[in-house]
Amino acid sequence: MTTPATGPGAPGPGRDAPDTPRPGTGGNGTGETSGSDGAPVLADAAPAARVRRFWAARRVPAAVLAALVLGGAGLLLYDVAAVRADRQAMAWRRELADGLATRPLDDTWVVVGAAVAAVLGVWLLVLAATPGLREILPMRREHADVRAGLDREAAALALRDRAMEVSGVQSIRVRVRRSKAAVKAVSHFRDLDEVRADVESVLATGVEELGLAHPPAVTVRVARPPRKG
DSSP states (O other): OOOOOOSTTSOOTTOOOOOOOOTTTTTTTSSEEEOTTSOEEESSOOOOOOOOOOOOOOHHHHHHHHHHHHHHHHHHHHHHHHHHTTOOOOHHHHHHHHHHHHSOTTOHHHHHHHHHHHHHHHHHHHHHHSOOOTTEEEBOOSSTTOOOEEEHHHHHHHHHHHHTTSTTEEEEEEEEOSSEEEEEEEESSSOHHHHHHHHHHHHHHHHHHHTBSSOOEEEEEEEOOOOOO
């Protein structure tokens, strides 16, 4: 025997049936689709954005270079204007002009000056082409318009706190780099291999929970404390 549906939502005489889902809306009219377990799933999920390192502002090198260029250009312009006003050129410019005209290219000071200029030029090119901010580790981007970073010391502190929870660990030192995390633990009891396995397992979970875009590879070393006396 079938019991008819009753209540305010049940269809009946003089009442329309519930709206049927429109094609292309995934069954709820909101742009979502239902998975195999019935949970709503977004139909058009935004692709994960590529995570890049943070770029440093390079304020100090830029300020130093700008000050040197501005000072040199201003001094040279002043000397040129003074010569045009029928005044004698500065001694440094006369000596520089005479040295450039008379010194051979294989002179020691010429080679040293060229080497210094080349090193400074390469240094500036490296600063311009590299991101910098090595102390900040980029985190995974859950949203395309939000970027987050984690300081390396903070990451090392979080991993150290997690590793200290392992039984048998007396002290631990963690050093986090861009691609590696070096862990040195001291265990005063338990087998060293067991402690190492537990520390590696805990740190693997800890690294995953940090949410870094490029998780570092963890290397663990466990030793006994040094004997006193």
